[in-house]
Amino acid sequence: MNLFQKIISVLALSTLLIVSPFAGQADAAGKTTNITKTATSLTGIKYRYGGTTRAGFDCSGYVGYVFKKNGLKVARTSRAMYASGRAVKKSSLRNGDLVFFNTTGRGVSHVGIYVGNGKFAHASTSKGVRVDKVNDSYWGKRYIGAKRVAGI
Numbered sequence: 001m002n003l004f005q006k007i008i009s010v011l012a013l014s015t016l017l018i019v020s021p022f023a024g025q026a027d028a029a030g031k032t033t034n035i036t037k038t039a040t041s042l043t044g045i046k047y048r049y050g051g052t053t054r055a056g057f058d059c060s061g062y063v064g065y066v067f068k069k070n071g072l073k074v075a076r077t078s079r080a081m082y083a084s085g086r087a088v089k090k091s092s093l094r095n096g097d098l099v100f101f102n103t104t105g106r107g108v109s110h111v112g113i114y115v116g117n118g119k120f121a122h123a124s125t126s127k128g129v130r131v132d133k134v135n136d137s138y139w140g141k142r143y144i145g146a147k148r149v150a151g152i
Helices: 003-041 059-069 078-082
Strands: 086-088 098-101 110-116 119-124 128-133 143-148
Touching (some): 003 059, 003 110, 003 119, 059 119, 078 098, 078 110
Antiparallel strands (some): 086 143, 098 110, 098 143, 110 119, 119 128
């Protein structure tokens, strides 16, 4: 290997070392953008207890559908989803994070997908798939926490 080839090899390796730590961030950013787009594109689909398809969703069925469409797998129930993933502070929410609520007085009973700007998409029992504010007068009082799942 001559000197010129050695210099080119060193430059190429240096570039890889500088760029590669950011490759996963770009992947994650693209995935969260796609999750947000998928989540909000389903607005208006009716609520159906146990529903996991566009014919009707319950909250965890909706989250599972959105994540599956984006190549990710999550648990089936909101409670099981809450038991997995990495906890995220409310002040650190990112698009694609799962947000959890206590709507029954018995712990985790509702889940949605954070879509940015203080809002989350979810399957509401009364109005189907919609976007609401995490801190509005209803949801803000019932907020339990958030999780970031693997792959995001």
